[in-house]
Amino acid sequence: MPRVAICAPSTPMTEEDAARVSRLAGAEFPGMELHFHPQCFLSDGHFAGSDAQRLDALLECANDPAFDAVWFARGGYGACRIAEDAIAKLDHAAQDKAFLGYSDAGYLLGALYRARIGHPIHAPMPNDIRREGGTAAVRRALGYISGDRSGLEPSLDRHPAVAFNLTTLAMLCGTRLMPGLANHIVMVEEVSEHLYAVDRLFFHLTAHLGGIAGLRLGRVSDVPENDRPFGQESEAIARHWCGRHAIPFLGAADIGHDAANRIVPFGLAGRAQGQ
Amino acid sequence: MPRVAICAPSTPMTEEDAARVSRLAGAEFPGMELHFHPQCFLSDGHFAGSDAQRLDALLECANDPAFDAVWFARGGYGACRIAEDAIAKLDHAAQDKAFLGYSDAGYLLGALYRARIGHPIHAPMPNDIRREGGTAAVRRALGYISGDRSGLEPSLDRHPAVAFNLTTLAMLCGTRLMPGLANHIVMVEEVSEHLYAVDRLFFHLTAHLGGIAGLRLGRVSDVPENDRPFGQESEAIARHWCGRHAIPFLGAADIGHDAANRIVPFGLAGRAQGQ
Numbered sequence: 001m002p003r004v005a006i007c008a009p010s011t012p013m014t015e016e017d018a019a020r021v022s023r024l025a026g027a028e029f030p031g032m033e034l035h036f037h038p039q040c041f042l043s044d045g046h047f048a049g050s051d052a053q054r055l056d057a058l059l060e061c062a063n064d065p066a067f068d069a070v071w072f073a074r075g076g077y078g079a080c081r082i083a084e085d086a087i088a089k090l091d092h093a094a095q096d097k098a099f100l101g102y103s104d105a106g107y108l109l110g111a112l113y114r115a116r117i118g119h120p121i122h123a124p125m126p127n128d129i130r131r132e133g134g135t136a137a138v139r140r141a142l143g144y145i146s147g148d149r150s151g152l153e154p155s156l157d158r159h160p161a162v163a164f165n166l167t168t169l170a171m172l173c174g175t176r177l178m179p180g181l182a183n184h185i186v187m188v189e190e191v192s193e194h195l196y197a198v199d200r201l202f203f204h205l206t207a208h209l210g211g212i213a214g215l216r217l218g219r220v221s222d223v224p225e226n227d228r229p230f231g232q233e234s235e236a237i238a239r240h241w242c243g244r245h246a247i248p249f250l251g252a253a254d255i256g257h258d259a260a261n262r263i264v265p266f267g268l269a270g271r272a273q274g275q
Numbered sequence: 276m277p278r279v280a281i282c283a284p285s286t287p288m289t290e291e292d293a294a295r296v297s298r299l300a301g302a303e304f305p306g307m308e309l310h311f312h313p314q315c316f317l318s319d320g321h322f323a324g325s326d327a328q329r330l331d332a333l334l335e336c337a338n339d340p341a342f343d344a345v346w347f348a349r350g351g352y353g354a355c356r357i358a359e360d361a362i363a364k365l366d367h368a369a370q371d372k373a374f375l376g377y378s379d380a381g382y383l384l385g386a387l388y389r390a391r392i393g394h395p396i397h398a399p400m401p402n403d404i405r406r407e408g409g410t411a412a413v414r415r416a417l418g419y420i421s422g423d424r425s426g427l428e429p430s431l432d433r434h435p436a437v438a439f440n441l442t443t444l445a446m447l448c449g450t451r452l453m454p455g456l457a458n459h460i461v462m463v464e465e466v467s468e469h470l471y472a473v474d475r476l477f478f479h480l481t482a483h484l485g486g487i488a489g490l491r492l493g494r495v496s497d498v499p500e501n502d503r504p505f506g507q508e509s510e511a512i513a514r515h516w517c518g519r520h521a522i523p524f525l526g527a528a529d530i531g532h533d534a535a536n537r538i539v540p541f542g543l544a545g546r547a548q549g550q
Binding site for chain 1: 318319320321322351352353355356442445446447448449450451470471472474475476478479482483501503504505506507
């Protein structure tokens with residue numbers, strides 16, 4: 001059964017929440033081993049420890065041949081501060097591992113995909129245990145790690161795919177972490193952003209996505225009230241900007257900052273780790 | 276005396292505020308003519324009229340040889356939706372005009388600078404009349420238009436310079452509107468963003484600014500309270516990311532979303548319109 005190392009490249013989670021995840025795994029996935037790196041519980045300003053502490057923990061997890069998967073504990077913000085250094089220091093032990101997470105962890109998933117290291121996978125994270133219905137989200141990720149493919153995003157087909165938070169992917173564009181996405185289906189989701197900011201992010205992102213096979217829109221949730229309505233919904237925004245750059249808009253993706261968030265292995269789903 | 280056309284590529288202002296700006300100009304800059312395009316007062320969802328209405332008004336102002344300057348009424352959001360079409364339709368009458376604004380108007384200033392059309396100038400806008408001390412800001416822009424150079428940002432030197440809102444410039448990167456900034460001093464300011472978002476924007480922006488002469492940081496104001504302190508101030512954030520990309524950090528710039536916001540003609544200040 002798989003051995004899973006958990007670290008927090010962005011923000012910390014609590015030991016109590018880690019214990020809940022461990023109990024769930026113990027009850028439903030006997031034989032699976034979860035190892036929460038103590039760095040998950042550090043705090044340094046916004047982050048789960050300093051850049052050096054977060055980088056070291058990630059490298060310890062990824063470069064240890066005893067682990068089959070590295071599971072990112074939680075999003076928030078901070079992975080982009082260590083991603084480039086991490087890529088430079090990952091060794092052969094990282095090569096066949098699954099790396100799972102979403103949201104801010106997308107900086108690492110994207111950088112790993114660009115560097116062709118391991119199997120980056122958009123998937124729920126341990127801290128999702130705090131969400132309403134979060135047990136199902138955590139169970140979905142644990143199930144995927146143990147070989148169950150029922151949690152895959154349902155539109156996945158013969159095209160290679162990736163899934164990102166909209167802000168995360170927009171910020172990756174043009175950086176040394178950005179993977180080539182030609183011929184990929186690109187899924188994006190967003191949370192807690194005004195619709196004008198979503199429009200602005202699509203202005204930026206679509207300018208960088210020429211040559212993709214198409215874009216799918218995940219859930220855009222918890223949009224804050226603005227002083228006036230934006231005048232377009234998120235799907236109309238996505239269609240508008242895709243249209244300006246001749247990017248096929250392919251409809252909805254079953255991803256988002258919620259308990260229903262489905263799994264998207266980067267690349268071809270059938271080639272993901274464990275298949 | 277200069278004739279100034281005012282339009283609103285982003286969000287609307289009120290007729291009352293326009294009248295206050297006109298009274299100020301009439302009292303202190305006799306002979307200057309301000310023409311508020313009626314589009315300034317339109318409203319369509321988030322914007323000062325539809326994309327087509329905002330584009331048409333901008334073209335009417337910029338392509339009318341009777342005007343010496345185009346002054347953008349207000350920021351907010353929306354200029355990026357019409358900038359590319361505007362650039363394609365500007366004619367020779369736009370070539371020698373000054374274009375003044377900041378914040379969201381930076382999409383147009385950047386695109387004009389890239390296309391070498393007119394004289395883009397970071398400067399206060401008519402809607403700044405609403406700020407505390409806003410009369411001084413509006414007076415500074417009117418003074419500059421009428422030939423007074425005392426409002427220039429004080430660090431301007433023999434290097435070409437530009438000034439942008441941080442978010443605006445970050446979103447321009449890699450798009451068809453982004454000017455080349457090699458050997459330029461780049462000034463950025465921000466308002467109403469969490470420090471983690473400022474850090475994220477610097478991660479993105481500095482990856483695109485290789486080859487600039489240096490970065491200066493304007494004011495980062497109205498930072499919202501987060502659930503925990505970020506742990507670094509904005510200058511430390513700017514220094515961190517400049518350091519990662521070997522960009523010289525040159526200190527402060529006297530710009531920001533406030534009444535003290537100084538004037539930065541894009542390029543060499545001594546070559547700006549009127550000198």
